[in-house]
Amino acid sequence: MYCYKLLLAYDGTYYGGWQVQPNAPSIQAHLQKAIQTFLNQELIRVIGSGRTDAGVHAVGQVAHFKSEQMIDLNRLRFSLNGLLPKDIRVKKIDHVLPSFHSQYSAIGKEYHYHLYLDPVMDPFRRLYCWHVLRRLDLELLQQAATLFVGTHDFTSFANESHLGSAARNAVRTLYRLDMHPTQGGIRLEFEGDGFLYKMVRNIVGTLIDVASLRKKIEEIQTIFAAKDRQLASSAAPPQGLFLMRVDYPEEVR
Numbered sequence: 001m002y003c004y005k006l007l008l009a010y011d012g013t014y015y016g017g018w019q020v021q022p023n024a025p026s027i028q029a030h031l032q033k034a035i036q037t038f039l040n041q042e043l044i045r046v047i048g049s050g051r052t053d054a055g056v057h058a059v060g061q062v063a064h065f066k067s068e069q070m071i072d073l074n075r076l077r078f079s080l081n082g083l084l085p086k087d088i089r090v091k092k093i094d095h096v097l098p099s100f101h102s103q104y105s106a107i108g109k110e111y112h113y114h115l116y117l118d119p120v121m122d123p124f125r126r127l128y129c130w131h132v133l134r135r136l137d138l139e140l141l142q143q144a145a146t147l148f149v150g151t152h153d154f155t156s157f158a159n160e161s162h163l164g165s166a167a168r169n170a171v172r173t174l175y176r177l178d179m180h181p182t183q184g185g186i187r188l189e190f191e192g193d194g195f196l197y198k199m200v201r202n203i204v205g206t207l208i209d210v211a212s213l214r215k216k217i218e219e220i221q222t223i224f225a226a227k228d229r230q231l232a233s234s235a236a237p238p239q240g241l242f243l244m245r246v247d248y249p250e251e252v253r
Contacts, residue, residue: 055238141211158196204236
């Protein structure tokens, strides 16, 4: 059995998210159909490093599938990109060890969240950032961001914290949360050993509430300690979020 690792980019605007679902198109469904068409064989299951929500984008999503066939990688990539919609692209394919798992082998991820702060929205960026019309104190936002860096129990910033990995262990380490200026706004960069469901969007929503003085910066530690999702702010909209990179140990590359 051969294992194939895919590096993917996609515009999530018109999809219900990564995961196959009955009532909306998904990235996973399109990939599985394209690979099955190419192989002309049994059903193939493509497993991603994590599920991105409806409207969320990816520059460096990773997925894998297994097949009994030894496949020419260049031919596979060329064929899949011909079969897939134009807003989903396979950037690279590698042979990896059979033990590789795109989700369980991952040791870190990087996400970016884009905020547009000018009063008039750039129409060419409307699908790729959150247009925030509130007046923000960016120095306060940066101060608040430092409170999330480090190892914490992120239960209060996870949706469905009673399910899956969050229920088993909601402790994650955020290596950095940096703010960078962009044309018309800012970009928040998150790098950590793992992320819970909607964790980034919930943190962004809380940071914006602090920076717009709807919450006090002192409340952040209280929210952490409470382990109660209702105390954190509403999630930031999905279109500003990009999965940039998934990291793996050298031995599985």
